[in-house]
Amino acid sequence: MSASDAGQADSSFRNALLAPTLAVTSFQLGRLLSRQRLLLAALGVIFPAAVMLAVRRTAAEGLDRDLAVTMIYALVPEAVCMLGLLVTMCPAVADELERGTWIHIAVRPGGRRALLLGTYLAAVIWTSIVAILAAILAVVVARVPQPLPLIGMLAVLVVLSTLGRAALFSLPAVILPKRALVASVAVALVVEYLAGFIPAVVNQATVSLRLRSLLVEWMGWRQKLPVEMQLLIDPQPAWVQIAAVICLAAVLLAAAVKILDFRQFPPSVEI
Amino acid sequence: MLALTHVTKVFGSVIGVNDVTVELGAGAHGLLGPNGAGKTTLLGLITGQLRPTMGQVRVFGERPFANPRVLRRIGFCPAADLLERRATPREWVRYLVRLSGFRRDAAAERADRELDRVGLGEAMDRPLSTLSKGMRQRAKLAGAMAHDPDLLVLDEPFDGLDPVARHDLVGLVRHWAESADTAEVPRTLIVASHLLHEVEALQAGLAVILGGRLVASGTAGEIRDMVDAMPSEIRIRCDAPRRLAEAVCSTAGAESMRFEGDDLLVVATRQPRELAERIAHVAVEERLAIREVAAGDRSLEGIFGRLVRLHRGVGS
Numbered sequence: 001m002s003a004s005d006a007g008q009a010d011s012s013f014r015n016a017l018l019a020p021t022l023a024v025t026s027f028q029l030g031r032l033l034s035r036q037r038l039l040l041a042a043l044g045v046i047f048p049a050a051v052m053l054a055v056r057r058t059a060a061e062g063l064d065r066d067l068a069v070t071m072i073y074a075l076v077p078e079a080v081c082m083l084g085l086l087v088t089m090c091p092a093v094a095d096e097l098e099r100g101t102w103i104h105i106a107v108r109p110g111g112r113r114a115l116l117l118g119t120y121l122a123a124v125i126w127t128s129i130v131a132i133l134a135a136i137l138a139v140v141v142a143r144v145p146q147p148l149p150l151i152g153m154l155a156v157l158v159v160l161s162t163l164g165r166a167a168l169f170s171l172p173a174v175i176l177p178k179r180a181l182v183a184s185v186a187v188a189l190v191v192e193y194l195a196g197f198i199p200a201v202v203n204q205a206t207v208s209l210r211l212r213s214l215l216v217e218w219m220g221w222r223q224k225l226p227v228e229m230q231l232l233i234d235p236q237p238a239w240v241q242i243a244a245v246i247c248l249a250a251v252l253l254a255a256a257v258k259i260l261d262f263r264q265f266p267p268s269v270e271i
Numbered sequence: 272m273l274a275l276t277h278v279t280k281v282f283g284s285v286i287g288v289n290d291v292t293v294e295l296g297a298g299a300h301g302l303l304g305p306n307g308a309g310k311t312t313l314l315g316l317i318t319g320q321l322r323p324t325m326g327q328v329r330v331f332g333e334r335p336f337a338n339p340r341v342l343r344r345i346g347f348c349p350a351a352d353l354l355e356r357r358a359t360p361r362e363w364v365r366y367l368v369r370l371s372g373f374r375r376d377a378a379a380e381r382a383d384r385e386l387d388r389v390g391l392g393e394a395m396d397r398p399l400s401t402l403s404k405g406m407r408q409r410a411k412l413a414g415a416m417a418h419d420p421d422l423l424v425l426d427e428p429f430d431g432l433d434p435v436a437r438h439d440l441v442g443l444v445r446h447w448a449e450s451a452d453t454a455e456v457p458r459t460l461i462v463a464s465h466l467l468h469e470v471e472a473l474q475a476g477l478a479v480i481l482g483g484r485l486v487a488s489g490t491a492g493e494i495r496d497m498v499d500a501m502p503s504e505i506r507i508r509c510d511a512p513r514r515l516a517e518a519v520c521s522t523a524g525a526e527s528m529r530f531e532g533d534d535l536l537v538v539a540t541r542q543p544r545e546l547a548e549r550i551a552h553v554a555v556e557e558r559l560a561i562r563e564v565a566a567g568d569r570s571l572e573g574i575f576g577r578l579v580r581l582h583r584g585v586g587s
Contacts, residue, residue: 027358
């Protein structure tokens with residue numbers, strides 16, 4: 001076998017990490033096209049719109065724009081993204097262990113890292129698509145005035161939400177693969193919805209603070225907010241919030257990759 | 272090529288591998304042992320999936336655990352069945368080859384060629400869930416071999432296969448092992464199995480593992496010689512085995528005896544010829560009806576069985 005006829009594996013960044021990561025992403029996206037997952041996606045798309053439709057019908061004088069935006073924010077970048085990532089990111093390692101594919105992947109030179117990073121990308125892409133479709137449908141159903149800029153803003157919030165939270169869920173996925181779902185729900189509640197609402201340094205390391213702050217900034221609500229509510233947002237400019245989410249995701253992912261590098265799964269058939 | 276020095280692997284309170292020291296060079300090697308003996312743990316250590324609790328593992332002169340340089344040169348076919356359902360063998364093997372660092376087009380070419388070689392050319396576009404276990408086993412094998420490894424490790428590769436599939440795959444693996452002699456880089460094949468005839472068919476060197484310990488290693492002939500140095504068993508079926516035992520126990524050569532059922536006496540001895548002569552005398556003197564005198568099983572299966580019994584402290 002010569003180097004030219006079928007290519008040689010080499011240790012360049014492209015071949016050692018990037019190509020395997022993209023291979024995992026494409027393989028995982030293929031798995032997410034199963035009937036069951038597509039049904040879940042459809043539910044994720046329809047659910048916020050159904051809620052907005054019900055609310056709109058009960059509001060006699062039409063739905064207030066700010067209230068509608070707040071509700072869609074809570075339903076889509078928060079709820080739909082969280083649920084989507086619980087389905088796609090949490091079982092990153094557990095699924096492979098169950099299918100008996102973990103060992104095939106882990107014995108490849110960049111297999112462990114590619115598995116985590118590729119699954120992360122697939123989770124971000126799948127969840128973002130579902131959540132953006134959900135946001136569009138919800139905005140249309142709620143008949144919010146000036147829908148296009150709102151959809152654009154929600155799309156950015158969705159992508160940031162999935163980037164940050166998929167990285168957050170990658171830790172339980174590698175530390176407690178068989179309890180990843182329960183651990184991720186606990187992490188989401190404790191980190192995102194408890195620590196994230198504590199007006200102290202601790203909330204700086206949460207995605208929820210950054211997303212709330214961006215929402216307030218881009219909707220121009222800062223002046224309208226009562227003083228006590230202003231404690232729950234970060235006054236820094238939008239680019240700082242975006243950079244913070246990206247940095248947080250990078251740190252969490254790096255930690256998860258390092259942990260997975262050294263994880264050992266005993267052969268259960270032997271012990 | 273591969274060296275383990277006083278390697279021990281402990282999982283909590285369970286010892287997976289216990290103080291194993293072995294060196295394996297290029298060529299084919301069989302790792303034999305009953306289920307639960309520690310074969311998969313040993314292979315996990317060799318393929319860099321597990322880190323030894325004590326001792327040192329070296330593959331191609333380096334530690335394999337989390338070492339991409341070593342992993343790039345290893346092909347591994349695990350024992351567990353592949354439960355990936357939606358993917359086809361073609362998609363699955365391409366995926367694995369890409370994970371080994373090959374470009375998309377190179378991965379496609381290698382995967383197709385290897386699937387053809389293992390006999391899945393016709394079925395490579397059917398979902399894995401619709402394939403028989405033998406076909407999935409072939410797909411696993413193709414995945415392990417498609418990136419052209421220097422060390423191929425197969426864990427129970429023929430388990431659960433029908434005789435035809437087993438024969439085909441033994442031939443395939445033997446061909447890989449034989450081509451190791453002509454490869455540019457010396458190649459090594461390790462096949463773990465609890466079935467001796469499979470390993471014998473590969474004409475491989477043997478290492479026998481029991482209870483996490485390596486109890487014997489060498490060629491089949493060397494292991495037979497080693498076993499020859501141990502007492503061999505003579506099985507005598509007669510109408511009064513206890514009377515025979517009483518007469519034979521005074522013989523210097525008899526090292527141990529046991530009864531099996533009402534009519535079978537098993538005697539361990541290093542002097543089987545002398546013992547046989549003594550039995551003949553006793554039979555005449557005591558008027559015993561000897562129905563059968565048989566030497567212990569000389570096949571590799573028999574040797575393996577004896578090693579297992581010796582390890583468990585039976586019949587030694």
